[in-house]
Amino acid sequence: MRAMVITRFGGPDVFERRDTERPTAGPGEVLVRVVASGTNPVDAKIRQAGAWANIPFPAVLGYDVSGVIEALGPGVTGFDVGDAVFYTPEIFGNPNGSYAEYTVASAAIVARKPDNLSHIEAAGIPLAGGTAWEAIVRRLAVRPGETVLIHGGAGGVGSFAIQFAKAAGARVIATASTANHAALQELGADVAVDYRDPDAAERITRETAGRGVDAAFDTAGGNVPLSTQVTRPFGRIATILAPTGDLSALYTKNQTLFGTFLTREGARLREMAPLFERGQAKVIVDSILPLEEVAKAHERLDSGHGRGKVILRVGE
Amino acid sequence: MRAMVITRFGGPDVFERRDTERPTAGPGEVLVRVVASGTNPVDAKIRQAGAWANIPFPAVLGYDVSGVIEALGPGVTGFDVGDAVFYTPEIFGNPNGSYAEYTVASAAIVARKPDNLSHIEAAGIPLAGGTAWEAIVRRLAVRPGETVLIHGGAGGVGSFAIQFAKAAGARVIATASTANHAALQELGADVAVDYRDPDAAERITRETAGRGVDAAFDTAGGNVPLSTQVTRPFGRIATILAPTGDLSALYTKNQTLFGTFLTREGARLREMAPLFERGQAKVIVDSILPLEEVAKAHERLDSGHGRGKVILRVGE
Known part of the structure; x- marks a missing residue:
């Protein structure tokens, strides 16, 4: 699968496009085809000097996903293949972030995407x-x-x-x-x-x-x-x-x-969803870039002057 | 009335026995005849350098009372003359603390003393x-x-x-x-x-x-x-x-x-009272001294080695 990986910490130029093995969904996990990946300041902090996050190299960063369930691991209930979902992947020790075509996560941290939001919008919400x-x-x-x-x-x-x-x-x-x-x-x-x-x-x-x-x-x-x-x-x-x-x-x-430090849970996403469904909250999108231009997104994060989310388009 | 007053900040020797005017109960206030006065570390802090507390000199310190209502100010309901009560007087700006025969307080910060406690014990509780x-x-x-x-x-x-x-x-x-x-x-x-x-x-x-x-x-x-x-x-x-x-x-x-910083309210004392009435909580009394020996109580407070309350006996 296509993935933007890092093998060392540094500037936005550390990202490399690689063809990597598609991850598989273990017990209680879902495999998600990423349509859009959000970017957040924490991504840039990890890219710069993220040893504290204990992520093994080569690492796929990215902690906001909107996509479609491609496969269910053993024991997963409440989701079907083809469901549109959104969530924020774990950071600590997780080398399978959202800057890639596929990512896996515990079903417990995933929720259905509100129907009225595009994947681009939904990817700007979870974290x-x-x-x-x-x-x-x-x-x-x-x-x-x-x-x-x-x-x-x-x-x-x-x-x-x-x-x-x-x-x-x-x-x-x-x-x-x-x-x-x-x-x-x-x-x-x-x-x-x-x-x-x-x-x-x-x-x-x-x-x-x-x-x-x-x-x-x-x-x-x-x-x-x-x-x-x-x-x-x-x-x-x-x-x-x-x-x-x-x-x-x-x-x-x-x-x-x-x-306050975000723990991952699907329940919180389900709590939040009604506000977005009713239009009481919306996502401010600053710009949309293809996955391969993740370095540009990180330049924007490094500047600290973003006004809204920079979203990566990964698939359709 | 008998009172131990200070007219400057300093060591335990700043206390002077004086005969002062008995305070009177204003609207919403009660006049209390002090039977016992508790002592607390904050008393020693104020005696040493208490300008922050905005207490005018001559000042009667002391922030724990158990005693008997002597008179009710205009508009006070819910209490009668002769009621045994306990409370912690206000600190800020209040020159009428509990190191004296009489003290006044807003009825809102006063509560009935649990019957099973002596005045000596009750004076060790409020603050x-x-x-x-x-x-x-x-x-x-x-x-x-x-x-x-x-x-x-x-x-x-x-x-x-x-x-x-x-x-x-x-x-x-x-x-x-x-x-x-x-x-x-x-x-x-x-x-x-x-x-x-x-x-x-x-x-x-x-x-x-x-x-x-x-x-x-x-x-x-x-x-x-x-x-x-x-x-x-x-x-x-x-x-x-x-x-x-x-x-x-x-x-x-x-x-x-x-x-957490104690605000004064009778309601909290009423919440606490049942534990003392049922014997689920008790006061550890270190020693009992006559009012006139308040300097000794303060020497004990200054040492930081008290193991329980030092209570001043003020009346009967």
């Missing part, structure tokens, strides 16, 4: 959308009428977080560079704040009439101290990176901090 | 017990069958935390210096670990068969990083001090961190 869902819906448990602060609202996770918080009935304050404020508003943010504004904390506090936001979500890293300042007593904060800096206000204000 | 209750019962929400790690189990908050976690049906691993391990076991701890043991993390992990504890409570400060290591994925951690150090595992393990 970033799942992370945002875990934080906004499961951990922060955002409720109607609350005000939620989302740091890095124009990024992959932040874009979904804004939409999920709005769907939950919250008012959303989102941060991004001023150049991305129109994008924040398109996603549904009620207030856009430039994270480089030295008065950002004051601005956010003023937007809540001094009360503080009910919940904050740091998708960018380094914003937990600011979040403790602008979140109300007994408020909640979620982060997808290690919290650093002065966290004193976390205890003086009786706040709760949720560390 | 430390309330803090442990907030962490173990309300925030960590410890459930039967769970394993809970309590750092500083021999201290004021830790002693209650062990008992509350046991009452909730948990298995308790507690840390203290080896000299205090018998005390931990008397309180109900199933496993006692010396916090200075370099293999403490390994020992705790082994006690959970490698699974990690379900919840951890840092009453001593500085133990959140160790807690993230020995707590299972999706486990909970509470701290009553600012979290410091490497908190990476908080997000990679999807853990929740509860910052």
